[in-house]
Amino acid sequence: MKQTLVTGNEAAAWGARLARANYIPNFPITPQTECIETLARWSSDGELPGTFFDRMESEHSVMSAAVGAAAVGSRVFTATSSQGLLLMHEVLYIAAGMRLPIVMATISRGLSAPVTLWSDHNDFLDQRDSGWLMFHAENNQEVLDMVLQAYRIAEDPQVLLPAMVNMDGYVLSFTDEPINIPSPEQVAEFLPGYDPAHTIAKNRPVTVGPPVLDEYSIFRAQNHVASRNALAVIEELQDDFEKIFGRRYHLVDEFMLEDAELVLVTQGSMSTTAKAAILEMRDEGIKVGLLRLRVIRPWPNEAVAGALKDAKAIAVIDRNVAPGKGGIMFPEIIETLYNLDRRPLVSGFVVGLGGNPQTENKIKEITHKLEEDLAAGRPRMEWNDLEGI
C-alpha cells in the first residue's frame, strides 16, 4: 500500500477531509495550528466541497458553533489543545447532553501555569466526565483511522455522542510518519453520509436544550447507556474496517501480554517507546508486556481486566497528574481489577509532564522498580520526574 509522510496534525485533517465534514469551526492554539491551517489551505484551494471552514473568536465559540451546526444536521469537525480545550469545557457537556456526534481532534499539551507548549494528558483527561467518547491514538496512522472510526461510532443510532480523538502534541502533531491515506471511495464505503434522525428541519420544529424537571437523571442515564453502547459498536465495525482498509483495532492494545508477569499500562505515543524497551528487556529474559489504553470513555472494563488478570505486577504510567492524589488512570486500573479473584500488585508512576521525554531507559527503570515492588510485596505511587528537585 502506498505510504505518505504526514504529521499527526495532517493525519487528523485528512480524517476530516475524507469523512466529508460539512462544518469546521476553528481557533488556533499550539500545537493544533497545523491541523486547521491544512484544512484552511484545502478550503481555499476548493478541495473541501460541501464544507464551510469557519474562523471563530475563541474555542468556546468553536464548540458553540459546532453545537449549532450539528443541531441542524451537519457533520462537524474541529481540533484544539490545552487551554483551548479547557475553554470549551462548559460546552462539551452540552454537546454530549444534546447527543450531537461532533468529532474533535485534541492535540495534548500541558496546562498553565506555568506555561508549557509540550505534551501531557491533563487537558484531555480533564474532559473525562463530559459525556464524550474519548479515544487516544499511538501514532499518525491511528490518528487518521480513529477520526474515521470516531464518526461511525459517534453517529451510530445506539450511540449519538460526540467523540474526541487525542494525539500527543509535538511527538505526533509535528512529526512526519509514513501512513496510508485511504481513497475517498474506500472511506465513503466505510462511512456513508450523515443522515440524522433527530435534527431540526424546515417543516419540523424541534426544541434543543430545554430545561427539565424530574427527568434530569433519566437524560444523564441515557448519556451513560449510549456511551456504554459504543463498546459493542467499536468491536463490531472492525470487520468492515479491516475488509476495506486492511487494519483492525481493539478496545485495548495488547503487546506481549501472553506470558507477561510484569505489565506496563500506557497511553498515547510513549507506548511506542515502551514497546521498544520491552523488546530489549525481553532479550534480557524479563517477562514484561504492555497494555495501551486507547478507548478511555467508554471505559472497556472487561477488556482491561481480561488483559491484566494474569499479571503479577502492573505499573500504571500516567502522563498526567491529579495533584493531591496521583495519576488519573492509576485508580481507574485498580478499580477495574478490584473484584477479580486474584488481584495483581499495582504501582503508579507519574511521568512525562510538560513533554518531559519518556526514554527507553526511563521505561526500563520503571520496570525494575516494579520488579522490586513485586519482590517486596509493596506497591508504590511515585512521581518519576522529581529527580534533582
Next chain:
Amino acid sequence: MQEFKSLKDIPEQDYFTGGSSACAGCGPSLGLKLALKVLGPETIIINSAGCMTLLPLYPNTPLKASWIHNAIENAASTAAGARHGLDVLGNGDMNVVVYAGDGATYDIGFASLSAAAAKNERIIYICYNNQSYGNTGFQWSTATPYGSETKTTPRGKENPTGNTAVNKDMLKIMGAHRVYAATASLAYPVDFLNKLGRAKERDGFSYIELLGACTAGWNYDPRLTIKISKLAVRCGMWPLYEIEHGMLNLNKDFSELKPVDEFLKMQGRYRALPPDGVERLQALINEHWAELKEYNKQRYV
C-alpha cells in the same frame, strides 16, 4: 417585504401560544411573540441562558418554531454554526434568530456577538434588554441604567445611588461593526416589526435591541408594561433609532422630552433615588438625546 402601516396590518397568526412560565406582563415574552409573527415557524431561535430559557420546559413548549438553548455566552456563535450548517446542507431559507438577554449580550457573550457581527453572519440578533440579570433575580449588568437599584447594587448608607456606572452605548458599538443596528420598543410594535422585516431581507447581520420591560425586576404593576415602555421612549430613556452604514436615523423625534422623573416614579427600582441621582440621570439622557439630534441623518459611527 410589505411594510406594516398600522397595528391592523400585523398578522393575527401566533407562533407563541399559551403555557409559558414567564411572569404575567413580561415584556421580553411579548417581544418574542411579536417577533415570531414576522419570522414565522421556519425559524430557529437561538436563546442564551436567561428568563426566556424557561419558555420551553420539557416536554412542553409554547413555541411553534425551532429553539436551541446552548449556554449563556454563546448565542451568537451557536447561531453562526446553525446558519452555516443550514446553508451548507441547502436549507438557507430558514431564519436564524438570536433572542438573548442584555447580560448575555453586553457582558458575558459580547466576544461571540462582536465576532458574528464583524463576520457579517446572516443572523438576526435580538437583544431583549431588561437592564439586568433577570433570571438570577435582578442583578447588575452593564446595561443597567445609572441610578437603578438591583440586587447587587442595593441602595445603602454608603451608596444611596444604587448603580453608579453608566450603561454601555451598545447601539454605537454595534453600529461601529458596520452592521444594521436598531432600538425597538413594545409600545411601537409597527416600528419593531418593520425593522425586523427589513432585517429578515438583509444578506448579513442585524442587531435589534428591544427594551424588555420587566415587571418583576423593575417592580411595577404587570398591567403597565406597555405604558412604561412608551414612557421610556417619550422621556428619552429609550430613544428609537437605527444605524446603517454608520448613518444615524432617528425613528421617533420629539420636540420635547418628558421629564425622566415620570418614568422613574412608576418603578420600585428607582424608589429612593436621591434628587442628585435623578438630576445626573436626566443629564445623561439629555446628553444622549442631543447627540442623536445632532447626528440624525448623518454619519454617526
